[in-house]
Amino acid sequence: MSTFVVFDLEFTSWSGSLEQDWSEPGQLREIVQIGALRISTGNSADDHSVVEEYEALVRPVVNPRLSPFFTGLTGIDQETVDREGVAPAEALSDFLAFCRGQSVLSYGNDMVVLGENVGWARARGEEIKNGFLSAGFLNIRPWLNTIAPITASANSGRLWEALGLPKPVAGREHSALFDCYSIAAAIRHLCAGGAALPEGCL
Template identity: 35%
Template sequence: MTGIVVYDLEYTTWTGARERRWSGPGEHREVVQIGAVRLDDGAELSLLVKPRINPRLSAYFTDLTGVTQDQVDRHGMDFPEALGQLADFATGARLASNGADEDVLRENCDLNGTDFPFDRRCRDLAPLLMAAAGAQAHIYSCEMAATFGLATDQQSHDALGDARQVAQVLRHLFKTGRVLPSDLL
């Protein structure tokens, strides 16, 4: 592994879906937005994805993320293409996310009949970040900078903005010696 790519996903949701764990009729966590940041050079990737099973975004999702149906219709790509772009972006790197994003990627691979290209390359940072913050509960990516007393101007529930916040916090933790880059490998 030559580097670390912090990534975040936004995926289809509806009022109450999280509480139901997306178990309602027709509810799937289909990826709509992928954001990624390379820790070594700061390169970024931002992609919109067209959900296949639920192609119409809910008003709840749009209100939460700011991603509109028009944006997805005009600039979105099919999931396999987006996954390929993420894989190219992350060549040789470990992927790191704050939470269950690996599970969501795997679900989307299953939904789209696509192989998962990141076996043994994903790391869930949530336990490490919770320990560094002294937190007893999961810290949402959109609250990451504030939790560590860092300023941010990133939009909440934007995949790239959330990936940037997690990357910002990791760099801060590396600089202060609270976490070592080797802790992520």
Template identity: 30%
Template sequence: MAAATAAERLEYVLVVDFEATCDDDRTFGPQEIIELPVVFVKMAGDGDGDGGPQIVDEFHRYIRPTSVPQLTRFCTELTGIKQETVDAGMTIDEALDGLAEKIDEVLGAELAGESTRWAFCTCGDWDLKTMLPKEVRNKELRLAPALAAGVESWINIKHVYSAATGSRARGMKGMLDAVGLELVGRHHSGIDDARNIAALLIELWE
């Protein structure tokens, strides 16, 4: 996993926060990603005069689960995602291919292929250490080269928070509160959480 200071060397940070099928029963499974949001943050230090880090684009897709197609009531209440939303969604491989294309579009194909110049950012390690690898394995997916390289290491915003504040990281809302930011939107909405994590990253960097 990338060190908290890695963003100093990066041109872009891509904040991701998956939502997945779930229930209040720990035996539920297999979990499947049902929301894939990515917020693109362009970091400072590129000499273009734009100042500090800023959000420059977003990618957001809802995904149709195939192993357990029916969402539980618990999942809908937690995430706000309705059955009709995922029924109209795309497959996970279509969403990941779309994300790879978006990365090429925003970063440029040359930069997208250099994983030392950009990184994913998560709140905790579950998204990229646990959930995505399980999906790849269970569904025999093949990741595009940029994605395959990008998920080898990532930035955990909790490490950035601890390095910047000298305090132990709490949950997302606790970290936002500590730096004077409000939680915008709905907690456990993937896109809202990704935007909030991006705002926290920018605040910590400034």
């Protein structure tokens, strides 16, 4: 069975950080949540069923205290991260293992943020047990926005809504796993309509 991965990240943010590209002193895009789905290509273009989920909470190191802005945006609170979060090196190693040998798709350049976090962990002397070279990362936002221009202003968690689709699962936008289901619903819908995923996805 042929599969690919869709993933999404939530990372530390503050009011205005997106507009300022995280340029204020001490502001880093430290991953707090990773969500991913392994999706089957199936025997027909409209299959694309979810065969496996991956989700992890991560404890940020440089800014261990979450901003009120981040908590309001994502619904992820400090107590939950302190209780359930794992060390960055552990989460990154596990996630890259999940991606091994797969095409790995994101709606935006989340692979850049992933790379930043791998670099910071290694600079701290932490071991990342798996690398990028065994997976093919691709930003599918340009493809998706070109085929369905109505999605151009939509974030990953609102793709289903922009396309007039049923809500894919319970949850809310800016939750990494929910956003993955939203991306997957958009892919399934567009492929069912005859679109082919970009070359190199599978």
